[in-house]
Amino acid sequence: MFAGRGAGAVHLLLAHPQSKRMVDTLSLSYSCVTVAAANLLEHRLRLAAALSGIAVALFLLIMQISVLDAARAEVTLLFDDLNFDIVIVPDTYQFLLSFDTVDRIVLDIARATGDVADTFGLNVGVVHWIQLPSKQMAYNFLIGLDDPGTFVRDREIRDGWPSLTTPQSILADRYSQPSVGPVTVGTNVEINGERLTVTGQFKLGLFFYAEGAAIVRNNNFTRLDGRDPHSISMGLIRLNRGVSPAKAKADLIRALPSDTLVFTRSELLDSERAYFLSTKPIGIMIYISMMIACLVAVVIIVQVLSTEVSNRMKEYAVLKAMGANVAFVYGIGLAQAAILGLGGLLPAALLGMLVLGFIQHETHLPTAVGFSLTVQMVAITLILAGAASAAIVRRVHSANPAELF
Amino acid sequence: MRASIELGIRHLLYNRPRLLAMSASVAVGVVIVFVEMGLLLGVLDSQALIATLVRGDLVVMNIARVDLHRWDKIDAIRLAQIAAIPGVARVMPVYMDHVNLRDAQDKRVRRIIVYAFSPDDMPLNVGDPVRVSAALKMSRSFMFDRLSRPIFGDIKPGKSIEIDKFPLLVSGVVTMGVDIVNDGNIVMSAGDWLARSPASKPIMGVIRIAPGADADKVRNEILARLPPDITVLTPNELVERENVSTLETTPIGILFTIGMIAGFMIGTINCYQVLYTEVADNLPQYATLKAMGFSDEFLRTTVLAQAALLSGTGFAVGLTISILADGYLAFVTLLPIKIHLVSASLVCLATIALCILAGWIAIHRVQAADPASLY
Numbered sequence: 001m002f003a004g005r006g007a008g009a010v011h012l013l014l015a016h017p018q019s020k021r022m023v024d025t026l027s028l029s030y031s032c033v034t035v036a037a038a039n040l041l042e043h044r045l046r047l048a049a050a051l052s053g054i055a056v057a058l059f060l061l062i063m064q065i066s067v068l069d070a071a072r073a074e075v076t077l078l079f080d081d082l083n084f085d086i087v088i089v090p091d092t093y094q095f096l097l098s099f100d101t102v103d104r105i106v107l108d109i110a111r112a113t114g115d116v117a118d119t120f121g122l123n124v125g126v127v128h129w130i131q132l133p134s135k136q137m138a139y140n141f142l143i144g145l146d147d148p149g150t151f152v153r154d155r156e157i158r159d160g161w162p163s164l165t166t167p168q169s170i171l172a173d174r175y176s177q178p179s180v181g182p183v184t185v186g187t188n189v190e191i192n193g194e195r196l197t198v199t200g201q202f203k204l205g206l207f208f209y210a211e212g213a214a215i216v217r218n219n220n221f222t223r224l225d226g227r228d229p230h231s232i233s234m235g236l237i238r239l240n241r242g243v244s245p246a247k248a249k250a251d252l253i254r255a256l257p258s259d260t261l262v263f264t265r266s267e268l269l270d271s272e273r274a275y276f277l278s279t280k281p282i283g284i285m286i287y288i289s290m291m292i293a294c295l296v297a298v299v300i301i302v303q304v305l306s307t308e309v310s311n312r313m314k315e316y317a318v319l320k321a322m323g324a325n326v327a328f329v330y331g332i333g334l335a336q337a338a339i340l341g342l343g344g345l346l347p348a349a350l351l352g353m354l355v356l357g358f359i360q361h362e363t364h365l366p367t368a369v370g371f372s373l374t375v376q377m378v379a380i381t382l383i384l385a386g387a388a389s390a391a392i393v394r395r396v397h398s399a400n401p402a403e404l405f
Numbered sequence: 406m407r408a409s410i411e412l413g414i415r416h417l418l419y420n421r422p423r424l425l426a427m428s429a430s431v432a433v434g435v436v437i438v439f440v441e442m443g444l445l446l447g448v449l450d451s452q453a454l455i456a457t458l459v460r461g462d463l464v465v466m467n468i469a470r471v472d473l474h475r476w477d478k479i480d481a482i483r484l485a486q487i488a489a490i491p492g493v494a495r496v497m498p499v500y501m502d503h504v505n506l507r508d509a510q511d512k513r514v515r516r517i518i519v520y521a522f523s524p525d526d527m528p529l530n531v532g533d534p535v536r537v538s539a540a541l542k543m544s545r546s547f548m549f550d551r552l553s554r555p556i557f558g559d560i561k562p563g564k565s566i567e568i569d570k571f572p573l574l575v576s577g578v579v580t581m582g583v584d585i586v587n588d589g590n591i592v593m594s595a596g597d598w599l600a601r602s603p604a605s606k607p608i609m610g611v612i613r614i615a616p617g618a619d620a621d622k623v624r625n626e627i628l629a630r631l632p633p634d635i636t637v638l639t640p641n642e643l644v645e646r647e648n649v650s651t652l653e654t655t656p657i658g659i660l661f662t663i664g665m666i667a668g669f670m671i672g673t674i675n676c677y678q679v680l681y682t683e684v685a686d687n688l689p690q691y692a693t694l695k696a697m698g699f700s701d702e703f704l705r706t707t708v709l710a711q712a713a714l715l716s717g718t719g720f721a722v723g724l725t726i727s728i729l730a731d732g733y734l735a736f737v738t739l740l741p742i743k744i745h746l747v748s749a750s751l752v753c754l755a756t757i758a759l760c761i762l763a764g765w766i767a768i769h770r771v772q773a774a775d776p777a778s779l780y
Contacts, residue, residue: 053670053674056667057667060663060667090514091507091512091513091514092505092514092515092516094515094516098516100505258512261513279554279556279588280585281585281737281738281739281740282585284734284737284738285444285738288440288444288734289441289660289664292437292440292441292664292667292668293667295433295437295671296437296667296670296671299433299671299674299675300671300674303674303675303678306678306682307678307681307682310682310685310686311685
């Protein structure tokens with residue numbers, strides 16, 4: 001009985017003019033795709049050449065998008081590990097690696113505003129990291145932290161912190177470049193004429209600033225870097241619940257000396273990204289390479305489609321003379337473009353996964369192909385295929401049955 | 406032969422808008438090549454910039470300064486030692502450091518590179534020597550590089566700008582340029598600079614050799630007599646060394662070379678495509694010619710002549726667009742991106758060769774033209 005009612009419902013549904021139109025559209029799209037595939041498969045060699053060309057272009061595009069995303073993530077890596085709402089920096093601050101400092105007293109001033117729940121001093125600098133016993137020198141990014149409390153999110157840093165028991169103990173970045181030498185627990189190194197021992201490890205990979213990274217307590221940082229013990233590179237602030245960053249920022253600016261700057265977390269992250277990707281020409285150079293890769297893909301699809309159109313003009317005319325819908329003829333072109341695009345994307349994505357996975361494995365940059373990149377690439381490919389078919393649609397339209405005879 | 410060439414050319418010239426469209430498809434490849442090449446050469450030229458500004462025969466630097474973005478300095482005594490060597494006419498120190506420049510408007514302080522040298526006989530070519538020398542002789546002043554990135558605020562001659570917290574007069578502008586690492590430059594006289602930081606050591610020394618002396622001999626003499634903590638290069642060698650170092654330490658070489666190859670590929674495919682379509686569209690006409698007794702050779706030359714004409718027009722259109730595109734890129738990146746004459750000639754030759762190759766492939770199409778299939 002249910003079956004009968006179900007069948008009846010389907011029947012009713014099909015009888016409805018709108019669903020009939022939908023079914024028609026579906027079957028039309030299906031025929032478009034089968035005809036398109038058959039057309040393309042007629043010249044296997046040409047198809048292979050076109051697909052490999054498109055694959056190369058899309059592979060380049062995947063690489064560029066991924067590198068840009070990785071660069072964007074890389075420049076805020078350290079801040080992502082730190083839990084803060086507002087930051088106080090010297091007015092010379094341009095990006096993380098700035099050598100000027102503020103006096104620790106800014107943290108006390110901040111607490112006096114009443115907006116602030118907790119404060120944290122962060123020191124950064126680049127030091128000569130001399131491996132022992134080889135005496136090989138590398139540039140290392142030295143980070144000084146106050147007691148992590150609730151400021152440091154990273155598990156490994158929090159776990160390693162208690163091992164910093166003596167002034168000569170240090171945590172080393174497992175993602176440091178090989179030129180830094182071994183960074184395992186127990187390794188001895190020399191910084192500023194002092195012998196230190198690695199007592200723990202963490203994972204960051206801050207390649208924009210130095211070859212490797214290491215963490216010490218702030219009171220040891222100032223000694224190792226030859227800095228005034230009261231100075232910090234930046235003061236991190238966490239606000240009381242319910243205080244808006246904008247209000248706190250205004251209060252802090254009023255209270256703090258004029259040679260300091262106050263940023264909210266999002267302002268700081270935006271300015272870090274802007275410095276590397278807009279002020280420096282890195283962003284624009286990647287964008288231009290992306291545009292060129294897109295252009296190459298479109299041009300190849302246009303070439304294949306336009307060859308198809310010139311070869312099959314008569315066949316299209318016959319279809320039209322037989323009464324085929326113009327939409328059907330256009331649909332074939334669109335389907336061919338989509339098949340070419342997605343057919344090129346598949347090998348490009350596979351190769352991209354391999355190469356980017358390898359890069360991530362080697363450099364620990366977050367380059368691996370993920371879900372969002374895959375969705376992005378499918379969308380871009382379909383847009384490019386659509387653009388390519390739009391470019392030659394006029395020629396299909398000109399297929400005139402009368403010319404046949 | 407002449408008739409077939411003329412036929413090919415006239416055939417293309419017959420429909421001018423169509424010729425323009427065909428040229429545009431070839432030009433796409435040309436533009437890609439010029440843009441990628443412009444970016445590559447722009448980055449290389451900017452990284453090696455300071456070496457191209459040297460006004461002298463030899464440059465001496467710390468041997469550890471393996472590229473121009475390292476900060477290893479030399480002992481001033483080395484310059485005095487070199488000056489004592491026969492054949493050396495003059496040794497001029499160049500100082501280089503970071504200073505903080507405060508923007509008078511937004512009060513922000515940004516790092517800028519300072520170069521300092523004597524205004525009397527300048528080691529670097531940063532503008533009209535007479536004018537620069539006169540401006541540098543003003544004490545408590547500096548000159549601003551007009552090609553610096555526009556992040557430092559409004560800096561004009563006559564204004565007072567804070568450098569490392571001390572106000573200095575802007576005495577004029579110089580023309581240098583920025584690169585990927587550095588955002589801007591200022592120039593001061595060595596006297597002013599040493600008064601501020603007396604312990605400064607030179608980053609390099611520019612050597613002029615005596616008239617009639619041989620640069621290579623002088624260099625060998627310097628290297629033989631001085632301790633091995635220095636390196637001596639001619640400005641050209643320094644440029645080459647910097648280019649090699651940039652290509653070795655960054656992926657830009659591979660990145661932009663792949664881009665250029667893609668451009669050449671696109672240009673060739675496009676040229677083949679337009680010629681192929683052209684032949685396909687006129688197949689009845691070609692078949693008629695063949696039926697009338699014209700040889701395959703004649704038809705081949707006709708298509709090749711079209712390919713040659715197309716390479717010329719395509720290159721011309723591409724070059725025009727590329728000049729605009731590279732000008733725009735130079736404007737937004739502030740890198741010295743331009744079309745070099747030598748590289749443009751090479752691209753031109755490659756365009757002609759690849760278009761002829763594309764024509765050669767399209768010829769197969771003509772040869773397949775069978776008079777019998779016409780009817």
